[in-house]
Amino acid sequence: MRFSERDGEMTIQECITFAKGSExxxxxxxxxxxxxxxxxxxTKLLEAVPTVKGIALxxxxxxxxxxxxxxxxxxxxxxxxxxxxxxxxxxxxAMLLCMAKRILxxxxxxQKGAYEKEMGFELKGKTLGIIGIGNIGSRTAEIAxxxxxxxxxxxxxxxxxxxxxxxxxxxxxxxSDAIACHTTHEDSNKNFIGSKEIAMMKKGVIIVNTADRxxxxxxxxxxxxxxxxxxMYAYEAEDIQRPPLGDLERVIGLKxxxxxxxxxxxxxxxxxxxxxxALVEGKPQNVVNN
Numbered sequence: 182m183r184f185s186e187r188d189g190e191m192t193i194q195e196c197i198t199f200a201k202g203s204e205x206x207x208x209x210x211x212x213x214x215x216x217x218x219x220x221x222x223x224t225k226l227l228e229a230v231p232t233v234k235g236i237a238l239x240x241x242x243x244x245x246x247x248x249x250x251x252x253x254x255x256x257x258x259x260x261x262x263x264x265x266x267x268x269x270x271x272x273x274x275a276m277l278l279c280m281a282k283r284i285l286x287x288x289x290x291x292q293k294g295a296y297e298k299e300m301g302f303e304l305k306g307k308t309l310g311i312i313g314i315g316n317i318g319s320r321t322a323e324i325a326x327x328x329x330x331x332x333x334x335x336x337x338x339x340x341x342x343x344x345x346x347x348x349x350x351x352x353x354x355x356x357s358d359a360i361a362c363h364t365t366h367e368d369s370n371k372n373f374i375g376s377k378e379i380a381m382m383k384k385g386v387i388i389v390n391t392a393d394r395x396x397x398x399x400x401x402x403x404x405x406x407x408x409x410x411x412x413m414y415a416y417e418a419e420d421i422q423r424p425p426l427g428d429l430e431r432v433i434g435l436k437x438x439x440x441x442x443x444x445x446x447x448x449x450x451x452x453x454x455x456x457x458x459a460l461v462e463g464k465p466q467n468v469v470n471n
């Protein structure tokens with residue numbers, strides 16, 4: 182068994198050299214250039230290392246690996262579901278509060294010596310619409326209800342979640358004062374929310390996206406923020422300076438860290454190691470490419 186001590190990006194050739202002869206791989210997207218570059222690089226890695234029999238991902242997200250390719254090679258892929266449930270749910274609510282109470286935008290202006298009062302609004306009594314109510318989305322709903330919000334949700338597959346009213350996507354978009362995106366990170370969700378969907382939203386809605394920046398058409402969103410159809414938007418990504426959102430004052434772009442708590446990281450390690458053991462024993466768990 183070999184471990185890389187590199188936290189940052191490795192070249193594809195470094196990855197191939199390191200993995201040569203391996204039967205099982207434990208992969209982190211940071212070593213492969215982040216989510217946007219990882220998929221292509223992993224496929225090249227697997228083509229160069231044909232001995233691989235199984236892959237354990239160090240993330241809940243699995244959109245950064247070509248599942249179809251791995252399936253065609255009979256290579257099971259395991260992820261680490263649920264490890265960051267509490268961390269990301271709390272982070273989501275924190276971002277909603279920051280937008281509603283104008284915390285970060287006021288700080289930005291203060292730091293520039295241009296402070297002015299920003300009138301916010303209270304979340305109690307408002308409606309939170311959750312798109313994708315799985316592990317993290319359901320916990321986000323619990324916390325939101327705890328601060329007095331009404332919660333509605335849309336999920337592609339039928340779900341029953343206590344205290345949450347399930348609705349169609351159109352209903353969620355039309356009725357929500359705030360929207361939290363908790364969809365899965367995969368190609369089929371790209372531009373899931375475009376200009377048509379944004380036009381359905383309440384004027385002045387706030388949106389937080391801790392799932393995947395690609396699920397929202399950013400050009401359409403930038404236009405909606407400029408026209409004030411959307412009041413504020415908060416998201417996480419590797420490249421937060423990328424246009425068209427990078428220069429907009431009412432967009433909060435953060436490097437990805439919502440998952441990064443002591444408790445979540447300990448949980449990640451436990452599940453990740455368990456996944457590797459299960460692959461080696463021929464009894465893969467948490468498989469995402471059946």
